Amino acid sequence: YKGFIKDCPSGQLDAAGFQKIYKQFFPFGDPTKFATFVFNVFDENKVSLRGAFKLYDLDNDGYITRNEMLDIVDAIYQMVGNTVELPEEENTPEKRVDRIFAMMDKNADGKLTLQEFQEGSKADPSIVQALSLYDGLV
Numbered sequence: 001y002k003g004f005i006k007d008c009p010s011g012q013l014d015a016a017g018f019q020k021i022y023k024q025f026f027p028f029g030d031p032t033k034f035a036t037f038v039f040n041v042f043d044e045n046k047v048s049l050r051g052a053f054k055l056y057d058l059d060n061d062g063y064i065t066r067n068e069m070l071d072i073v074d075a076i077y078q079m080v081g082n083t084v085e086l087p088e089e090e091n092t093p094e095k096r097v098d099r100i101f102a103m104m105d106k107n108a109d110g111k112l113t114l115q116e117f118q119e120g121s122k123a124d125p126s127i128v129q130a131l132s133l134y135d136g137l138v
Contacts, residue, residue, distance in 0.1 A: 015035075015039045015040075018035055018039045019031065019032050019035040019036065021035075022038075022079065023035075026079045026080060026081065026083070028082060028083045029078055029079045029080050029081025029082075029083065030079060031078070031079035032079075033074075033075040033078060033079070034072070034076050034078070034079045035079070037055055037072060037075060038055060049117065049118045049121050049122075050114065052117075052121065053117045053118070055072065056068055056072050056112075056117070058071060058072075062113070063111040064111060064112040065110065065111050066097060066101060066110060069097045069100060069101070070093055070094065073093040073096050073097050074093040076093075077092075077093050077096075100120070103120055104117060106119075
């Protein structure tokens with residue numbers, strides 16, 4: 001808290017400041033892209049499934065496509081860098097997205113609705129777990 005007040009005496013945090021904070025948490029990777037996605041979606045100190053859905057739905061059309069999911073997952077992998085050893089079935093963003101879509105895309109139409117995303121996220125909380133770093137930062 002003291003560090004936040006020192007860096008942001010107005011109580012406001014801009015995108016550059018937000019990216020700086022993420023870089024402190026992920027010094028061995030590049031969190032810039034992911035921090036930008038998160039900053040653009042959240043303006044409150046809460047992470048919700050609806051908010052997480054908005055983060056993944058990059059074009060705001062009400063669906064998450066495989067490419068949108070891949071953009072976000074790739075940004076997360078870039079942010080984490082080599083600090084986390086991932087299992088073979090998730091060691092690339094593409095493999096992770098394939099696993100997520102296999103689990104969530106119940107009607108196999110290549111896109112996720114909010115309902116599919118909510119149900120799948122409850123079954124596998126790790127999908128939105130990465131966003132919890134935002135909780136408490138601003």
